[in-house]
Amino acid sequence: MPPSALAENQQLDEASHAVQYTDQKLIYFSSASEYTHRFVQKLNIGSARIPLFAREPELIATKPYVLVIPTYGGENGKRAVLPQILNFLRNEQNRRLLQGVIGSGNTNFGTTYCLAAKRVAAKCQVPVLYTFELMGTSEDVHKVKEGLDTFWTLKSQKRT
Numbered sequence: 310m311p312p313s314a315l316a317e318n319q320q321l322d323e324a325s326h327a328v329q330y331t332d333q334k335l336i337y338f339s340s341a342s343e344y345t346h347r348f349v350q351k352l353n354i355g356s357a358r359i360p361l362f363a364r365e366p367e368l369i370a371t372k373p374y375v376l377v378i379p380t381y382g383g384e385n386g387k388r389a390v391l392p393q394i395l396n397f398l399r400n401e402q403n404r405r406l407l408q409g410v411i412g413s414g415n416t417n418f419g420t421t422y423c424l425a426a427k428r429v430a431a432k433c434q435v436p437v438l439y440t441f442e443l444m445g446t447s448e449d450v451h452k453v454k455e456g457l458d459t460f461w462t463l464k465s466q467k468r469t
């Protein structure tokens with residue numbers, strides 16, 4: 310990426326740490342295993358990824374968006390929402406612009422299946438729009454693509 314493009318995407322906020330603004334309508338987190346990342350790639354729509362590492366610029370949403378997140382709860386589900394996702398949602402603007410959550414997980418985890426999405430949705434008072442396992446099936450991809458189209462169309466109609 311040329312330095313000019315980098316400068317455009319990154320600005321220094323008041324606390325002097327790098328931030329990256331995004332107007333994408335789909336924002337997601339994916340760990341190093343990248344299942345969620347692969348699912349989002351298959352959707353073939355614009356998206357922004359919540360940083361994995363603290364050294365990366367903080368991501369800040371500038372438009373309403375849907376969040377796609379995996380669960381890493383394990384047995385008791387205590388820390389189902391990963392710190393990177395909590396950090397992202399600590400930003401008031403990111404919370405305010407959140408419209409819905411899509412959860413990724415693994416049904417082998419039973420009662421904590423997609424718990425992170427359910428927790429975030431409940432806390433931010435937005436709906437869980439869909440849940441899928443691992444990198445999703447082609448049916449999941451189709452349903453989410455169509456579902457998001459309908460979701461945003463209905464939202465824009467409500468605004469007018």
Ligand SMILES: Cc1cc2nc3c(=O)[nH]c(=O)nc-3n(C[C@H](O)[C@H](O)[C@H](O)COP(=O)(O)O)c2cc1C
Binds near residue numbers: 346418424443
């Ligand atoms: C240590 C660990 C704990 C997990 N805990 C849960 C869980 O409580 N509930 C769930 O639905 N999935 C759980 N999963 C499955 C992940 O959410 C799933 O593999 C997801 O697709 C990972 O997405 P990512 O590769 O984009 O990070 C867990 C996976 C690991 C490795």
